[in-house]
Amino acid sequence: MRVSIAGAGLGGLALAQGLRGAGIEAAVYERDPAITARFQGYRLVLNPAGLEAVRGCLPSRWHPLLDAIVGDAYGERLILDPRLNTIGELGPGRTGTVVDRHVLRHLLLTGLTVHTGAALTGYGVLGEGKVDARFAQGDPVTSDLLVGADGVNSAVRATLAPRTAPTDTGVRFVIGRTTLTERFSGLSKAFGSKIAGDGVSLLLGAMRFRTPPKEAAERLAPEVTLPDVRDYVRWAMILPPNGSLGASTPQEAALSRMDGWHPELRALVEQSDPDNSTLLSIRVVEPGERWAPGPVTLLGDAIHATSPTGGNGANTALxxxxxxxxCLIEAAEGRRDLVGAVGEYERQMFEYGAEAVQHSLDALPAYVPQP
Ligand SMILES: Cc1cc2nc3c(=O)[nH]c(=O)nc-3n(C[C@H](O)[C@H](O)[C@H](O)COP(=O)(O)OP(=O)(O)OC[C@H]3O[C@@H](n4cnc5c(N)ncnc54)[C@H](O)[C@@H]3O)c2cc1C
Structure with a gap:
């Protein structure tokens, strides 16, 4: 069995690792010219099921490394004013494990065949259950299964489920990260909390690695090369509806809305890494339209993109x-046919995928700024 996967995000790479471990041929086709071509290094909270899914896809010899490069999620879950006075509570929230997306991606990439600069433009179903994936450049690739793990704007979805499209919530946020020094440890009350400003909300989260990832890989799995990343604070400022940066950098845009804020909060944004800050919009994809199971399927944000406020997009993709x-291992071992395996995957995925999107939308109002 040969599987082509469009998209080297967490979902596509985890699948490719899992198939590689089972001896199933899988190649990943990624649109970006390089794995590090754009900002991707934010912190994710993985729930126990998400972490278990990663473990399931990784060779067991890397499990100790995975355990070493995560951190424990914690947060005060308060609502604070811009001077850091407590004015309310967010209520029970997410506990779990924090992981840096950039670091996890590097672990998942190890040993895989990933073709970068390979933007999928479409596909054609051939006879005998095969599929041809087509790319902006280069020859088509024939395989038994094409998996669209190509994110919220999925080119695979555009053909497979053309009536399913992203919905823009209108919510925009600026995200950045700042090295977690002794000084910023003093902001711990604000970690996992919401700071409610004038028309904006600021959310902070700490990424404290149990072991610095590069060191952990050198010690526990020398065949894996992980980035040299140190502990940091991820900050995200949710802007008024449809907010934009204008001519400002992400940092300038955030600081322009922080007049009179606690000096440590301003310093945190001032000292953030300009290469790791950007403006993002919140768009969701609600899975609805079904198709007959065949040699093409979707996973992750391509079919159920959630709002990050739900903290479940990566968990669901994994x-x-x-x-x-x-399911594909069962097909490879002859315990079911390929179409039956894909159909069983889709049956379950559609159900929990729709629930994940709804959950994330329910969580959104607690974080968006009050007018
Ligand atoms: C700030 C932020 C915080 C988040 N926090 C959490 C959290 O705490 N917990 C959680 O569970 N989730 C969280 N999420 C959501 C999570 O990051 C996503 O749901 C998850 O990364 C989706 O993975 P994916 O593999 O489906 O898609 P993506 O990660 O979007 O990967 C898709 C890949 O496909 C590539 N691609 C696109 N088009 C093509 C094409 N035509 N051909 C080839 N390749 C293509 C893209 O370049 C990309 O590499 C957060 C998201 C954001 C933005």
Missing amino acids: RDADLLRR
Whole structure:
């Protein structure tokens, strides 16, 4: 069995690792010219099921490394004013494990065949259950299964489920990260909390690695090369509806809305890494339209993109990868046919994927700024 995967995000890479571990041929095609071509290094909270899914896809010899490069999620879950006075509570929230997306991606990439600069433009279903994936450059690639793990604007989805499209919530946010020094440790009350400003909300989260990733890889799995990343604070400022940066940098845009704020909060934004800050919009994809199972399927944000406020997009993409991996292993071992395996994956994925999107939309109002 040969599987082509469009998209080297967490979902596509986890699936490719899982298939590689089972001896199933899988190649990943990524549109970006390089894995590090754009900002991707934010912190993710993985729930126990998401972490288990990653473990399921990774060779067991790397499990100790995975345990070493994560951190424990914690947060005060308060609502604070810009001077850091407590004015309310966010209520029970997410506990779990924090992981840096950039670091996890590097672990997942190890040993895989990833073709970068390979933007999928479409596909054609051939006879005998095969599929041809087409790219902006280069020859088509024939395989038994094409998996669209190509994110919220999925080119695979555009053909497979053309009536399913992203919805823009209108919510925009600026995200950045700042090295977690002794000084910023003093802001711990604000970690996992919401700072409610004038028309904006600021959210902070700490990424404290149990072991610095590069050192952990050198010690626990020398065949893996991980980036040299130190502890940091991820900050995200949710802007008024449809907010934009204008001519400002992300940092300038955030600081322009922080007059009179606590000096340590301003310093945190001032000292952030300009290469790791950007403006993002919140768009969701609600899975609805079904198709007959065949040699093309979707996973992750390509079919169920959530709002980051739900904290479940990566968890769900990883769950997809692990589930599809298990279904495809059954097909490779002759316990079911390929179409039956893909159909079983889609049956389960559609149900929990729709729930994940709804959950994330329910969580959104607690974080968006009050007018
Ligand atoms: C700031 C922020 C915080 C978040 N926090 C959390 C959290 O705490 N917990 C959580 O569970 N989730 C969180 N999420 C959501 C999570 O990051 C995503 O749901 C998850 O990364 C989706 O993975 P994916 O593999 O489906 O897609 P993506 O990560 O979007 O990967 C898709 C890949 O496909 C590539 N691609 C696109 N088009 C093509 C094409 N035509 N051909 C080839 N390749 C293509 C893209 O370049 C990309 O590499 C957060 C998201 C953001 C933005």
